[in-house]
Amino acid sequence: MAHPNLLTPPTRIPPKTALHLSQKAPLVLSSAPTSSLPWPLSLLFSRETPETWAIHENLLLAALRTGDDASARQILDRLTTRFGANNERMIALQGIYEEALARDDKELEKIFNGYEKVLKQDPTNFSVRKRRVAVLKSLGxxxxxxxxxxxxxxxxxxxxxxxxxxxxxxxxxxxxxxxIFCMEEVLLIMPNAWSAHAQVATLHYLSATSSIPALTLALRHFARSVELNDSYLRGYYGLKLVSKKLIPLLSESSSGSKRATDEDDVAPPKLQSVKKLEELATVKLGDIVRQYSASKPGQSGYDEAEVKAARELLDQDGRAR
Amino acid sequence: MAILGTALNAVGLVFLTHAVYSSHEHTTTFANAPLPLDITIELLVSIFVLSAGIVASSPQLKPIQWAKWGGKIAREGQHGEGRWTREGEEILSEGEPFAFLGLEGIGGNGEGRRGFWDVRAKRKEYAEWAKGGAKN
Structure with missing residues (x-):
């Protein structure tokens, strides 16, 4: 993506992108989206679209992040006049604004108490309940x-x-x-999410980097993630990483005595299929790296850092052989 | 393809209008005579041309297999389709549908999970970057 976009902001916003985004504030603020005419006419001459408010919300967050509090206040006022101060989402946005301006932990505690008060009146306000968690996280x-x-x-x-x-x-x-339990709950809600499968696999891998059952589960979930997305860089990267770890472990355990794996119900995969998976991942990663270097900057959907990591993994492999 | 589709549509519409007008004129002039063959042929041909034009100018189909669809998003990323909002923001094509869950690794710094957005951490990150000379 060449230009940072306010309507659909990128999934990762480094400070420089945040600056670019918040610099659009004067342009957006220069024209009022709502009409100032009295009621029936205002419906006819309104310039707002559903995108207008998504842009305002994203701009508010970008402005708060870059410390442009004056613009943030203006945007917040616009949103409040449009949706009312008692709107569930507006309460949360107002809270974010106050959190950003809080100078120390004491003021943050005050905002936290304010959230508690809102929740006492309406315990079903999930936006505010989530803000409460965010404040706790921010307080450490x-x-x-x-x-x-x-x-x-x-x-x-x-x-x-x-x-x-x-x-x-x-x-x-x-x-x-x-x-892992929580991520499995996510999978129950969204069984087709390739990133959720990759995340479960990552957690399994991190939980025990050299035990066969954990690596087996990681392998299974990475395999599922590339089954759901046939060009998923992270999935192939994980598949290769895990299978490279599994191959020596499996060949060791099969050459030794046949261990009973009754206590855990995870049957280890066959050595041959792991080798095949590793080959597949190598081929696919190579394809992705080649395709990335052939494409023009900003044309590819892959992240530069991720492609670099994939290239390093492939280079490591080339040196070992 | 877009030009071909538009051209076919234009030609088809012109012939269809002509054929409809001719048949109307014919029926009002000779109320009981059957429709001449040339008008019938013109009608059928114009409808065929118009249908072909509509098919040719239709937008590209999306992959119907989940894995291919996901793969396409991963390979190509989001890109503009030549439409802008009033505020001057380009409307982008479909992006990763699960990005809102923010599952790009542990301790990631992504923009997922908007409900739990930690504004102070992001502000601090930006302030440090600005203090450090605003590089890259």
């Missing part, structure tokens, strides 16, 4: 954030975003088992 109280999130997912077990966040928090504290 990860354990409290996890507790708050477990209550949240208990009340709303189909919220994939909350499960994913809970998994991330558990993973940060090193609780791999819980993190």
């Amino acid at each position: 109280r990860t354990a409290d954030a996890i507790t708050a999130l477990t209550v949240l997912v208990e009340n709303s077990p189909t919220d994939a975003e909350a499960w994913a966040e809970l998994s991330e928090l558990y993973a940060r504290t090193g609780a791999w088992g819980q993190a």
